[in-house]
Amino acid sequence: MTIVINLVVSVLTIILLQVLGMVVFTLMTPFKDMEELKKGNVAVALALGGKFLATAIILGVAAYTNTSIWFMMLWFAVGYVCLIAAYWIFELFTPGFKISDHLKQGNVAVGVMLCLVFVGTAFAVSSLII
Template identity: 40%
Template sequence: MALTEWIEWGSIGSFLAHVVVGLLLLFLGIIVFELTTKFNDRELIRKGNLAVALKLWGKGIGLAIVIYTVWSNSFNLVDAAVWGIVGIVTQVIAYWIIEYVMTPKTNLAKKVEEGNIAVGFTLFAAAIAVGFIVAGSLTY
């Protein structure tokens, strides 16, 4: 049996297109989250601030969950990309609600910038929880 009988080259192209668009959406979401902080996430991570790394990559994992769900439930790549963007925007808004509305007397961003690992981990977990909620909401 020849390899071409086992593999549909169109499927490989579709796979690669989904990987590239998915990674672009993930990076776009991370950049949007970085723009919403008053400090430079990457610089603080380079300096060893674990709290910032937890906060940022919790959001990344939450976004990846959303993108996975969108890919699993979309009709095509354009549909997936549109719903991926909707998922990113929804997750950013939901995270703002958690960070600023539910804890109005605590400056969580300042605590994370100071390296408070407990706050960083709390935000890490919250971002993943939000990712699951947004992802589940996209499966209507």
């Protein structure tokens, strides 16, 4: 019975952290992500999908490598801060334009690049967790 309770608590914690992570990411953009998705904005979809996948990678590695739910949440927080930092660093390295403006305009190249920045950062940060 204890195993089932631990599993349920772990799964609920992972879902809660994933949702929380996505809420924070959507608050970082000056536009409404879901409205842009409804319009069919592929650039925003790619960026949002990259955020979701990156968050899931960090959560998965944190869950796999930690037996304590508290350490899992701690490592997730560290990884998540790195993802947010990656966004702002990417913004710094593109001084000629604002990323959020290009995403809202549907610039797929920016969406793909941002998606890969997030996923690449997640893989790199996950290697620190192990």
